[in-house]
Amino acid sequence: MTTILGRYIIRQVLLGTALAALLLVALDAVFALIDELRDVGRGDYGVAQALMYVALTLPRRMYEMMPPAALLGGLLLLGNLAAGSELTAMRAAGMTVGRFVAWVMQGGLIVVLAMVAIGEFVAPVAENRAQNLKATAFDRELSVGSMGLWARDGRRIVHAEAVLPEDRLAGVRVVELGEDRRPRVITRAAGARYTDGEWWLEDVERSRPDFDGVVTEHADEERVERLIAPEYFSVLVVEPAQMGARDLHRYIQYLQENRLDSAPYEVAFWQRLTLPASTWVMLLLAIPFLFGSQREGGAGRRLFVGIAIGVSFAIVMRAMTHVGLVFALPPVLAASAPVLLFLVAGLLGLRRVA
Structure with missing residues (x-):
């Protein structure tokens, strides 16, 4: 049974992740809307259609932003516990780092389950409607x-x-x-x-x-x-990253049966499976900085650290995707290597504060 203290930690994880996700998705949506305004005026595609299109893509954007949101949320809200000496009091009362990690991971499990539900059941349907909305607005045929x-x-x-x-x-x-x-x-x-x-x-x-x-x-x-019309391809094509795992699996089978290149879709499929796990890894990476922040730095330092780790993870994941395609690496290796790399970094960081 989770104790009152454990439920408190879990609530902080969920609240921090939710607030960070809302902020990141809102920023991403603003930039997406600015990009969509370039297409306003083509056919019947107006500002209202652009707003609706961006709104329908929000579930997919939320799914993609969940790992960095978990990292930033964990660093900022759980970091407040360290800044207020609450972590010091908890450890003085007998809380071990292991128990704290377990409670944070329980909160992460709830985040992962919500992430999978959004990514596999809500986002593909909404993305499909967004694509059809834009295509129909461009050309009713x-x-x-x-x-x-x-x-x-x-x-x-x-x-x-x-x-x-x-x-x-x-x-x-x-x-x-x-x-x-x-x-x-x-x-x-x-x-x-x-x-x-x-x-x-x-x-x-x-x-x-x-x-x-x-x-x-x-x-x-x-x-x-x-x-x-070839100019419609930018609207009609569905990028692998925008598809659910089930749709990707069907696409891969179809491409292989017709002797077409399925490598980008295979890498995207395995990334789809490993992305929820990266949410746990991001929370794990945040914990060593939480205990370290009891002695130095504040919210600004934690925010800088979170952004640096999130950007590094995105760069490594994108680089491994291209490396895997260029050198024909196994798709599961190309997709899971960044997660495993940052997992090792998180475990090494925990050893220093345990």
């Missing part, structure tokens, strides 16, 4: 949802199962309608790419209704005049 991309160009209906980075589409189907609105030609392709101002379909199979049945044609590669 575009629609993006759980069933992929749909676009209409006169009598042509284009469907793609996935919009991939580097101007690529996966699982393309083009239906050309006749004057009676009935399908006249149905073209299926494993993928499509936009290169040097031209669209190229890959592994093409075309079906045409005939009096004798259905005539089928096949081609390994075929150029088409138009598919979708």
Whole structure:
């Protein structure tokens, strides 16, 4: 059973993380809104749509900001206990560093559970709606949802199962309608790419209704005049970091089955699994500075330390992502190496104050 003192520590962890998350997400949302204002005026995309778009991306931003929020919240609010000599009184009453760490980790568990719920159940749905809102505002003939991309160009209906980075589409189907609105030609392709101002379909199979049945044609590669406007790719493409673990897993299977490069999505998948663990690691890193702050420094020093550690973690994680892709490292290694590195640093710091 958690004692009254333990519940007090847990509340401080939760309150500090919540306040820091609100601050970080608010700052991130302001910069995101400024960036979205550049697109205002394209089609029906106005200020109201930009505000709604940013609002729908808030769950994803909160998920991404949770580790640094836990670090800053732990340093600032738990640091107040050290500044007010409360930690000294607790240790004089018999509280060990181990018990304090256990209580902080219990608060971290609640944060991690909330983080997973937001990242896997709320953020993907909200992100999908945000993407569809922006695409539809740009062009009413575009629609993006759980069933992929749909676009209409006169009598042509284009469907793609996935919009991939580097101007690529996966699982393309083009239906050309006749004057009676009935399908006249149905073209299926494993993928499509936009290169040097031209669209190229890959592994093409075309079906045409005939009096004798259905005539089928096949081609390994075929150029088409138009598919979708390439300028919409910045709106339609879903970056790996914006997808939930389940969606990433399905994407990876789809890409591997169609012999497409899945490495960025595999790294993002493992980062998705290790990011909640990094919240615990950030809280663990904060503890040595809490006990150290009883002797020197104040809130300003703790804030500087938190920002420095958070920025360092983000730099190392991004660097390992690129290193893993360039040198073809196992995705699980590229994703987990930063977390393990900072975990070791946190454990070494605890040894000094234990």
